[in-house]
Amino acid sequence: MSQLYEGKKGEKCLFMGNQAIARGALEAGVSVAAGYPGTPSSEIIENLAEVSKETNLYVEWSTNEKIAAEVAAAASFAGLRSMCVMKQNGVNVASDFLLHLVLSGTRGGMVLVPCDDPGALSSINEGEARHFAKLLEIPLLEPGDFQEAKDMMKWAFELSEEIRNLVMFRSVTRLSHASGSVELGEIPQTDPKAQFNYNGFILDPMEGPIVSAPVAYKHGLQQDKLKKAQELFEVSPFNTYVGPENPEILLITSSGATLYSREAIQLCNAKDKVGLLKLGTTFPLPAKLIEKHLKTTDKILVVEEVLPFMEENLKVLAQELAPRVGQKTFFGKRSGNIPITGELNPDLVATALAGILGQTYAPQNPEYTTKATQQAFFNAPTRDLTFCPGCPHRASFWSIHNVLAEDNREGFVCGDIGCYSMAFLPSGFSTLKTLHAMGSGTGVASGFGKLGQFGLNQPVVSVCGDSTFFHSGMPALVNAIHHKSDITMVILDNSGTGMTGFQSHPGLAVDAQGNEAPALDIPTICRAFGATVEICDPFYPFKTQQIFHRLLEMPGVKVLIMRQICALSPEKKRKKAFEMSVDKEICLGENCGCNKLCTRVFRCPGLRWDDETKVATIDEVICAGCGMCAAICPSGAITRKEAA
């Protein structure tokens, strides 16, 4: 994406939100960017890593989000502008460090960019980072469109330097992963030098050592910084109002909900009745600005994603202002006008708005809707998530499932975050029985593995991806070994951070910027920890199952590395290892002895069931040629031939 760096001032570009954020950081003169991959945040670091080939910029995929924050903080301490980027869950991981950082303060501008995922489109929770801004007592900025995503980013760095503290810049999926027109600004051609000064007086924010003590003093300072930010927010150009002088309803919104709200007002033909106050600075709220607008109306609708964060802060403020602005009626999530969970869209906002205005919002012709609903119900089968064709996880879970079933001691698998999370679904043969945070599979397994003294005699297995292993799987494994827990940890090593698009990790010989890097060998690490380690290729299920059975019978901590490159990896993509075919004469189909094992149970998208001829077929368009279906076919009807 050379446009990201080479685009000239004044040029208009169609940028994805994450590109706009990256460009904003470049225009702010960012020197260091660190992150951990996570949808919808990953493209920010990816784009900056691309640019780092052209300019003096350091970009890394850190081992986890806490380390990303620490790496970025170091740059700030040395006087450089830096950012750390993560999805919302990452802030949970980083929060321990961040809670110290906000007390010690920063030097060069430092911005924390969490990308939230309202509606959990690519997440397994809807947690949001905004609450951390309050917890961390730092300013929170939320861009309302693509242009702002760029412009506010630059301002975020300035603000951070103004108050000498961390600033949170929060994006959401519908900004990060949407694209819009952005007018570019200048990228400064500066050459910042890093120097860490620590010889000054302990309380000197720019010259002394950087520590969080004395806490009482620093905490007071932190609150002062927040007040200063609030003053700047009062006059921020990112808080805008459009609408009549005295609107019937004041709609207060921020972030991605701004675009929905703007459209909803139009859908309701309510430009004359509804005023739109869009806040770019959502914590702490600009009290004077809010006071000015509260005076203009009695009814306030708050539109935001996900929880009523702004709504509650506004209500506290409105109560404080009540003697001057009078009692207001608030509509929003707490009143039930706006759904309290899930992501919003123009229709949901329009429905809420129409309701308060006493109108009805009917987006579709009811007759058409009825017909379309009926047709979709009967003729549009749902598309459940599944592992990709040729995915090694399907093969791995096939073996894990079968071995545990065969073993017949009610063994179970504890899982965590990655594509392999989907193994709780039928596509992964419903193998995962617990599913929590990054690295939690092995931590939870470590605990289960100590319950033998209370009579638990089920085999305990955990699964963990290669990137997750470095992120947080290692401490869990260490815990299990040190406490002599009885577990088998399966490391699903697909050579990259598969779910988010093959970002590098410490196990690979390349870093985010494409430089050669020392690769840390997972088996060697596990052996050094003291685990019994085996390695297998899940595309050879017989051998894999043999090894897994043997490990399950052994006491202590065993690690089985199931190694096979992700089917979508750039290395493999569009290259078939095998040409697959089905011998229709041999295929047992629905008969006793098979009953559609490949399509009914194995469920690879590259297979089809021909209902007329009652045999399985290969979908040439979809099949990735991994050969697994040949390995499982009970009659030998599916065969594989090395692809030319």
Next chain:
Amino acid sequence: MGTATLLKDPYNLIITGVGGQGNVLASRVLGNLLADKGFSITIGETFGASQRGGSVMSHMRISAEASWSPQIPQGKADMIVALEPVEALRVLHTYGHPGIKIISNTRSIYPVGVISGDQKYPSMDELKKTIEELSEKTWFIDATSAAMELGHPIFGNIMMVGALAKTGVLPIDRDSFEKVILRTMGKEKTPVNLKAFDMGAEMIN
């Protein structure tokens, strides 16, 4: 601002398909092309987990004046480009109306529930009939087969762009397409994509 005008402002286009069919790329190419013409473009995309066998939808708002929400309101799509026919029907359900136009690929990709036998995939005739009933104008083209002739099913996405251009609902011309492809994909990949664009256009009559 370019000289081209829109049939409607904003013009709402949905490109839909299944993870891995390249509809994100198609929407970027189209978006860049129309942005080059001076239009204000907003594209909303759903991808990530959805890449894993799920439906993938791009909402494109094309306007001479303003930025619009990255999600099209219900019943407000003007044109659907479907890389997979059942996805056309799914989109119609939420975003359709009697005046909508549709270009749909005819090659099905079975959802995992159909492969496993838990659900049924309708016959192509049934599907075509249903889609026709729910729209003003439809074009069905076998882009995937044509793409296979070109060497890979992935070219289906660019064929659909070519087909969309030929319908004339949006100001998309071959030269601007070539410019965008050259810029975003490089010289090497331009000829095959141009060929795909032309083949797509030829399938519309």
Next chain:
Amino acid sequence: MKLFAQTQLLEDVQGKGLCVGCGACVDLCPYFTTYRGKTAMLFPCDRETGRCFAYCPKAEVDYDAVYQFRTGRPFQGTPIGPHIEVFKARAGEKQTECSFQCGGTVTALISCALDNKIINGAVLTGSDERMPKPMLVRTADQAQQCAGSKYSASPTLAVMNKEAKRGVRKMGIVATPCQATAIAQMKMNPTDKEDFEDPVSLVIGLFCTWALDARKLEALLEEKGIQGTIIKADVPPPPAEVFVVETDQGVTEIPLSEVRKIIPEGCSICPDMTSELADISVGQVEGETGYNTLIVRTEKGAELVKMARSQGYLVTENLDGDKVHNLAQASGNKKKRALAQAQEKGLLNTPDDAGRAAMRMSQDALNKIQP
């Protein structure tokens, strides 16, 4: 025979704890498997009929039909079942010495059948450490490696199914009574499979009062601190009331009361002590080591015994009348006990509205067994 499939099999057999791990349902398809002596279901199968259910000796066994098919007469309920002759037997001089349980009769007969190409291979049970390990052997030498009783339930029929799928025909099988029942059902081609070919041409049945759960036996031996490789296990005649385990490091006795706890539930409803559906049945002789009781049941069995005798594989003698009487009494008692158990559990001749039965037999036969 009432035909059902996996769903009902799981409900009736696994669900009620009746599975004895015989292996009849294993390796017919990808859904049933066996590991360390236990039968496991890997994935559900939604077929309405299946060989898994049809072959299972604990699910809807129609005794009249299966006896009619194998012996030409419905189930009569006689104590030792249909037979031609009863002998006392031991291995002859042609048979080399190895670790026989009693007289080496089974090994001698299998060797004779293999050497004379009456069978192409024999499915026998060897050992893998302390787990029974069924296998297909092709030579008399290999057969000798499997000599000796294992006492734990072995999924022998899994190997039969697997080898049959690979095209092996003319197999000989050494089977327990439940397995002989399953084989008999298999021979009937109950699911009317078009391309069905009977892969088994000889069944040598073993006398059996019960088998032991393989995993539980392994655990019990460990609990008792029994070291070394097991050479032999035996239950000496009453009033001993012990289970004797001989390893290369010595002999240990375990009280029978403890051993009874690890008998699979399914054995308690088994009415067959002498493998009545086999071609030949072999067991101990009361009070005599070094000999077996031999029951010849079919013409094919009689021919093999005759050949084994003439070629020096086997020596036979008359069995004393009182020993035959005692065998019949013990066998009759097992029938009585098992059917009473089955009745109590609602598993015998269960009326349609009350569900499915484990066994069905005529009232005449029942009256004979339980006068």
